[in-house]
Amino acid sequence: MTVFIIRRLLQALLVVFMMSVIVFFGVNIVGDPVYMLVSPDADQADIEAAISRLGLDRPILEQYWLFLKGAAQGDLGDSFIFGEPALRLILHHMPATMELAFSALILAIVIGIPLGLYAGLYPESRMAKGIMAASIFGFSLPTFWVGLMLIMLFAVELRWVPATGRGDLGSFLSIQSSLFTLDGLSHIFLPALNLALLKISLAIRLTRAGVREAMGLDYVKYARAKGLPMRRIILVHVMKNIMIPVVTVMGLEFGSLIGFSVVTETIFAWPGMGKLLIDAILQLDRPVVVAYLMIIVLFFVLINLIVDILYSILDPRVRLQDQGA
Amino acid sequence: MSRVLEVSGLKTHFFTHAGVVKAVDGVDFTVSKGEIMGLVGESGSGKSITGFSILGLIDPPGRIVEGSIRFNGEEIANAKEERLQNLRGNRISMIFQDPMMTLNPVLRVDTQMIEAILAHEPVSKQTAWERSRDALGLVGIPSPEERLRAYPHQLSGGMRQRVAIATAFLNKPDLIIADEPTTALDVTIQAQIIHEAQKLTKKTGTAMIWITHDLAVVAGLAERISVMYAGRIVEQGGIDDVIDRPLHPYTVGLLGSVPTANRRGQRLFQIEGMTPNMLALPEGCAFGPRCHARTDACGLQPSIEDIDGRSLRCFNPQRAAEAVT
Amino acid sequence: MSDVTTDNALSAGEPPVVETPFQRFRAEFFESRIATAALGVFGAIVLLAVLAPWITPQNPYDLAQVSVMDGRLPPGSEAFDGYTMWLGSDGSGRDLYSAILYGLRISLTVGLASGVIALLIGMAIGLVAAYAGGRIEAIIMRIVDLQLSFPASLVALMMVAALGKGVDKIILALVIAQWAYYARTVRATALVERGKEYVEAAQCLGISRFRIVFRHILPNCMAPLIVVGTVQTASAISLEATLSFLGVGLPQTEPSIGVLIANGFEYMLSGRYWISVFPGVALLLTVVSINLVGDHLRDVLNPRLKK
Ligand SMILES: Nc1ncnc2c1ncn2[C@@H]1O[C@H](COP(=O)(O)OP(=O)(O)OP(=O)(O)O)[C@@H](O)[C@H]1O
Ligand code: SF4
Ligand SMILES: [Mg+2]
Numbered sequence: 001m002t003v004f005i006i007r008r009l010l011q012a013l014l015v016v017f018m019m020s021v022i023v024f025f026g027v028n029i030v031g032d033p034v035y036m037l038v039s040p041d042a043d044q045a046d047i048e049a050a051i052s053r054l055g056l057d058r059p060i061l062e063q064y065w066l067f068l069k070g071a072a073q074g075d076l077g078d079s080f081i082f083g084e085p086a087l088r089l090i091l092h093h094m095p096a097t098m099e100l101a102f103s104a105l106i107l108a109i110v111i112g113i114p115l116g117l118y119a120g121l122y123p124e125s126r127m128a129k130g131i132m133a134a135s136i137f138g139f140s141l142p143t144f145w146v147g148l149m150l151i152m153l154f155a156v157e158l159r160w161v162p163a164t165g166r167g168d169l170g171s172f173l174s175i176q177s178s179l180f181t182l183d184g185l186s187h188i189f190l191p192a193l194n195l196a197l198l199k200i201s202l203a204i205r206l207t208r209a210g211v212r213e214a215m216g217l218d219y220v221k222y223a224r225a226k227g228l229p230m231r232r233i234i235l236v237h238v239m240k241n242i243m244i245p246v247v248t249v250m251g252l253e254f255g256s257l258i259g260f261s262v263v264t265e266t267i268f269a270w271p272g273m274g275k276l277l278i279d280a281i282l283q284l285d286r287p288v289v290v291a292y293l294m295i296i297v298l299f300f301v302l303i304n305l306i307v308d309i310l311y312s313i314l315d316p317r318v319r320l321q322d323q324g325a
Numbered sequence: 326m327s328r329v330l331e332v333s334g335l336k337t338h339f340f341t342h343a344g345v346v347k348a349v350d351g352v353d354f355t356v357s358k359g360e361i362m363g364l365v366g367e368s369g370s371g372k373s374i375t376g377f378s379i380l381g382l383i384d385p386p387g388r389i390v391e392g393s394i395r396f397n398g399e400e401i402a403n404a405k406e407e408r409l410q411n412l413r414g415n416r417i418s419m420i421f422q423d424p425m426m427t428l429n430p431v432l433r434v435d436t437q438m439i440e441a442i443l444a445h446e447p448v449s450k451q452t453a454w455e456r457s458r459d460a461l462g463l464v465g466i467p468s469p470e471e472r473l474r475a476y477p478h479q480l481s482g483g484m485r486q487r488v489a490i491a492t493a494f495l496n497k498p499d500l501i502i503a504d505e506p507t508t509a510l511d512v513t514i515q516a517q518i519i520h521e522a523q524k525l526t527k528k529t530g531t532a533m534i535w536i537t538h539d540l541a542v543v544a545g546l547a548e549r550i551s552v553m554y555a556g557r558i559v560e561q562g563g564i565d566d567v568i569d570r571p572l573h574p575y576t577v578g579l580l581g582s583v584p585t586a587n588r589r590g591q592r593l594f595q596i597e598g599m600t601p602n603m604l605a606l607p608e609g610c611a612f613g614p615r616c617h618a619r620t621d622a623c624g625l626q627p628s629i630e631d632i633d634g635r636s637l638r639c640f641n642p643q644r645a646a647e648a649v650t
Numbered sequence: 651m652s653d654v655t656t657d658n659a660l661s662a663g664e665p666p667v668v669e670t671p672f673q674r675f676r677a678e679f680f681e682s683r684i685a686t687a688a689l690g691v692f693g694a695i696v697l698l699a700v701l702a703p704w705i706t707p708q709n710p711y712d713l714a715q716v717s718v719m720d721g722r723l724p725p726g727s728e729a730f731d732g733y734t735m736w737l738g739s740d741g742s743g744r745d746l747y748s749a750i751l752y753g754l755r756i757s758l759t760v761g762l763a764s765g766v767i768a769l770l771i772g773m774a775i776g777l778v779a780a781y782a783g784g785r786i787e788a789i790i791m792r793i794v795d796l797q798l799s800f801p802a803s804l805v806a807l808m809m810v811a812a813l814g815k816g817v818d819k820i821i822l823a824l825v826i827a828q829w830a831y832y833a834r835t836v837r838a839t840a841l842v843e844r845g846k847e848y849v850e851a852a853q854c855l856g857i858s859r860f861r862i863v864f865r866h867i868l869p870n871c872m873a874p875l876i877v878v879g880t881v882q883t884a885s886a887i888s889l890e891a892t893l894s895f896l897g898v899g900l901p902q903t904e905p906s907i908g909v910l911i912a913n914g915f916e917y918m919l920s921g922r923y924w925i926s927v928f929p930g931v932a933l934l935l936t937v938v939s940i941n942l943v944g945d946h947l948r949d950v951l952n953p954r955l956k957k
Contacts, residue, residue: 015796026812140941142888144895145911145930148918152927156919163919218426225380225421226441226492227414236440240431259804266896281811281898289811296804304799 008308012301019297020071024064027286027293067290076294077287079280086291090273096166097265097272099177101257103188104195109250111196112203113243119204120211121234131204138201143260147194147267154190161186164269191268195261199253206249210242255303259296328395329499329532330356330379335392335402337371337378344604348374348387350556353629353636356500361526361533363543363564365579366553367600372536373422375553376502378402379534380419381409397499415445418493422505424485428477435473438492445496460491464521483514487521494525501526504536519546540579544568552576555601555611562635572632572642574618610640678950685946692939695932699754706748711905738924740913746924749910750932756906757933760817761887764824768886769879771825772832773871779833780840781863791837797830806889807898815901820893824886835878839871873951880944884937891933907933 051057055066070077076087119128155163167187169176178184214220215238223233262274269275273292280288337349349371356362364372378389379396381404394402396417401409413419421427428437438457439450446453454473461469464487477485486506493501503522507515523546526533537543543550544564551561552575560573571577598615607613609624616623622640629638680686703709738746779790797805809823843866893899894908895915902909907929914925 023808023812026809136941136945137938140884140888140938141934142892142937144892145933148911148915148926148930152918152923218421218423219429221382222419222421222427222489223429224382225413225419226444227410227412228440228444229410232440232444237429237432241429244431256801256804259801259807262807263803263892263896277807277811278896278898293808293811300800 005309008305012305015301016294016297020068020294021064023290023293023297024067025060027289028060028063071294076291079285079288081280081283081285081288086287087295089288090276090291090295093271093273093276095176096178096270097258097261097274099179100188100191100195100261100264100270100272101254103179103192104199104257104261105250105254107192107196108199108203108253109247112200113207113246115200116204116207116246117211117234117239120208120215123208123212132208135201135204138197138204141197143194143198143263144267146197147191147264150190150194151267161189163190166271191264191270194268195257195264198260199250199257202253203246203250206246207242210246211238214238214241252303252307255300258299327358328355329358329360329397330354330534331393331395332375332379333393333395335375335378335394336390337374337383337387338390339387341386346387346603347556347606348603349378352392352553352556352558354551354558354561356532356534358499358532359526359530360549361523361535361547363547363550364534364536364553365538365540365543365550367538367579369600369603370553371556372538372553373504376419376504376534376536379502380413380417381406382413411445414441414498415496416498417500417502418496418498420486420489420493420501420503420506423509424482424489424506425509427489428485430477432476433473434475434477434480434488438473438488438495441492441495456495457491460495461488463494463525464488464491465517466491483510483518486510486514486518490518490522490525494529494531497529498531500532500534502534502536505538506535507542508537508539515542522546540568552579555603555606557611557638558629558636559612559638560635561637562633566633566635572635572637573639574616574641575612578615675950679946682946682949685943688939688942688946691935692943695754695936695939696758698751699758702748702751702755706745706751708745708748710744710749710752738928740910740925746910746928749905750907750929753905753907753910753929754932754936756817756900756904757887757890757908757936760820760824760890760900760906761883764821764828764886764890765879765883767821768825768828768882769832769875772829773836773875775829776833776836776840776871777863777868779837780844780867781859783859790833794830794833794837798834802827802831802885803889803892806893810893810898815899817900817904820890820899823893824889827889828882828886831878831882832875835874836867836871839874840867843867843870877944877948877951880940880947884940884944887940888933888937907936 048057055063058066067077074087075085078084079086079089082089115131119131122128151163154160165187167178167181167183167185169178169181169184178188220233220237223237228237258274261270261272262277264270265272265274266278273295277289277292279285280292332355333353335349335352336347339346339348352371352375354362354364364375366372374383374387377383379394379401381401383389389402392402393400396412401412428434435454435457438460439453442448442453442456443450448456458469458473461472466472466484466487472480472484472488477488480488486509490503490506493503506522507518510518519542522533522535525531535543535547547564549562550564550567551558552567552573553559554575560567560571560576567576568580571580601607601611601614610616610619610627613619613623618639618641620641625640627638627640629636631637632642698705740746740749775790775794779787806823806827809826810820813819813823843862890899890906891908891911894906895912897912900906900909905913910929911926911933914922914927914929917925
């Protein structure tokens with residue numbers, strides 16, 4: 001077991017290292033940020049001063065070495081644009097993203113599971129067919145396009161909720177979040193719904209498949225043979241079996257929600273780290289791009305690591321397989 | 326003796342894409358109070374579907390198309406779901422074939438037993454729990470309190486089947502349908518379980534339909550036996566009569582494939598040919614293509630007749646008996 | 651249950667009509683009206699895109715043909731040159747209908763090219779893994795699993811952050827983001843095929859691995875690869891549109907559908923919906939029709955799910 005965890009940890013480290021190479025060299029080959037940062041009529045001396053200030057005159061390997069050294073100490077360089085440490089900039093934007101992703105996850109579960117349950121119980125009904133057709137759309141519609149439509153419908157036409165930005169923050173248990181104020185909620189509704197759309201479809205499909213499978217299984221027939229009311233069979237016997245895998249899978253999607261929030265945040269001008277990334281890419285603010293990507297990689301590697309370890313604890317077969325390979 | 330169950334002319338058909346499957350096609354039998362009746366036949370002969378029809382647990386594309394099922398004098402074929410739900414698990418219980426699949430894997434044993442009581446009786450949880458505990462004790466489960474707290478996967482197959490039997494007896498039903506309850510267990514456990522079940526029926530006066538494809542099992546257990554072939558009963562009578570002097574060629578064949586003490590050393594007789602295709606039954610006697618005693622008369626459909634105090638569906642009963650001896 | 655009855659029906663019923671697998675596949679595919687319609691819509695879209703230069707009133711990127719005077723006209727307006735702009739015009743006076751057809755050319759090219767290249771590369775890598783076996787296979791599959799633990803959109807975003815804008819770079823980014831799906835598909839087939847008795851028998855007879863890979867694994871992974879390919883191509887088209895919309899995909903000089911939508915975004919809040927919405931509808935029809943075809947292909951080609 002310990003061997004297994006150590007092996008996985010080393011693998012995770014290796015992945016993070018490899019990604020740092022790819023990301024760093026990739027990002028640093030593109031464009032020349034100096035021309036964006038120095039005014040067009042600056043003379044050669046100004047430009048050179050800027051270059052050496054940003055460390056861009058050193059050989060790229062040395063830049064990478066400095067980056068690694070800094071990274072080990074939690075310093076991922078300063079933003080070219082803001083002059084602030086990139087890591088601090090990202091951490092500063094992180095709560096907004098987390099809040100958005102979290103709301104989307106909750107929406108997906110709260111909307112997707114009941115719809116999936118219905119579609120699974122009455123697969124031949126018109127409503128169920130409608131739900132499934134909608135979920136195919138949910139899967140195929142590009143998020144950004146749905147975002148645009150949401151803005152057009154709810155913010156421009158109906159004027160129910162504001163189109164962009166994050167609302168007032170409230171504080172609860174010393175956590176600052178827009179979920180705690182009415183204004184905040186009205187701001188987060190559209191982006192959260194937009195971000196949740198794909199996951200709602202996922203929840204519908206997972207739940208429906210699970211329900212349909214479970215309904216055909218012996219234990220459901222047996223529960224019926226015991227004379228239990230349908231309500232209890234569905235809510236206790238079926239749902240309890242399905243909720244565990246569905247919620248687990250949905251939880252695993254949290255990482256991808258954070259990844260996808262790049263799109264949603266850009267459309268809804270949500271001040272999270274995804275929007276920060278796009279702005280940084282457009283402005284060639286390399287340290288911020290690199291720092292964001294490193295943090296995301298770290299995040300995913302961590303999620304996978306935790307999942308792997310949890311599974312290996314829960315399922316002894318995984319461990320054996322790993323030793324065999 | 327009072328009749329608990331009277332089934333007559335029962336037809337349950339499945340309307341599939343490939344055609345109509347006449348899984349049960351004209352079945353008549355009665356079960357009296359405290360009696361154990363064996364229902365025997367090859368795989369696919371319609372035994373389980375007969376059992377499910379009695380409980381009203383036939384799902385589309387199947388339905389009971391004809392016939393009557395009288396339970397304590399009340400007609401329950403195609404009765405209202407409400408009424409059936411009331412009877413299931415309360416007046417008529419069922420035990421399923423595979424104990425590994427029938428208990429819900431995510432619910433504790435106590436939950437699954439208590440709910441069977443609470444679905445039919447407004448007693449306190451505590452009372453229900455005590456009754457469940459006592460029921461487990463009755464089927465020979467040691468330390469029932471502990472078992473009640475277990476999840477199904479913590480119990481062996483035999484233990485789970487005992488739980489299912491205990492559950493079936495919980496509400497002191499008038500009739501229990503046991504659908505091959507011992508097929509999935511090994512021989513010693515099988516004998517114990519049969520013993521427990523027999524003891525309990527004696528004690529409670531519950532009638533029982535014991536479904537099996539194994540004549541040896543019912544030989545020592547049932548008082549009467551119904552042999553089913555391709556959705557119809559072909560022979561029915563007292564257990565000793567039928568076993569000592571089978572009249573239907575199919576019963577003869579079934580008996581021939583059971584190794585018994587008094588026929589030791591003799592070659593085991595096997596029924597030739599394949600089990601029939603339920604979508605394309607032959608004209609005339611369904612057993613015709615596999616029958617040794619077949620004559621020209623068999624091109625017509627034999628009807629069920631009373632002969633020597635038993636019911637038989639065959640044109641040439643004597644020839645059949647001669648063919649083997 | 652129903653499987654059994656169907657088998658019985660075949661074995662005992664009248665002899666089945668002789669059909670080639672392709673005929674059977676075709677018949678089953680067209681059984682679904684939705685999938686047939688979707689295929690028709692996709693075919694029409696491709697046709698429109700290919701024929702764009704001959705069926706549009708203007709070449710929206712020939713500056714001589716575009717007039718700023720025509721800017722932001724609502725649908726149905728008459729252009730300065732006299733033809734009707736059925737879908738209106740965009741901010742710089744381009745006829746939207748023309749712009750959309752030209753945009754589709756770019757979007758489809760990017761999507762199909764990256765789909766095909768990713769399929770070939772992924773398939774090759776999957777087959778190499780299956781052929782080599784042992785350590786090499788283990789390492790390749792580790793990399794595949796690892797990559798698949800990141801969402802494709804994130805990988806693509808990382809790649810464009812690293813590579814920059816341009817058609818070639820976007821295609822490269824999409825290939826990198828998607829090859830692993832194909833490799834995994836080949837691998838799944840390989841696992842099934844290897845487990846089958848006849849392959850075991852073949853191995854015993856000393857028939858080469860090469861033969862196993864090309865006679866057993868390759869033919870059997872074609873059907874799942876086609877299904878994955880359709881779905882991944884739709885996702886590539888949608889991903890390109892997303893990246894372009896975010897401004898990190900294709901540049902203004904290569905105005906795919908995503909670029910058109912992005913250009914219209916600024917006018918949207920002022921009520922000039924058409925500049926974004928019509929290109930959006932085109933994108934939608936493309937992606938949804940491919941997905942519907944893919945969904946149904948999966949049902950038809952996967953015998954396990956067959957009713
Ligand atoms: N849902 C269904 N759709 C179509 N046919 C069905 C369905 N359920 C059962 N059947 C058919 O009904 C026939 C009888 O099935 P049944 O389960 O009663 O057999 P059985 O005698 O209990 O056999 P076994 O010993 O295998 O349990 C079979 O031929 C089966 O194919
Ligand atoms: S009716 Fe004829 S074919 Fe049928 S079982 Fe009797 S003898 Fe055999
Ligand atoms: Mg059965």
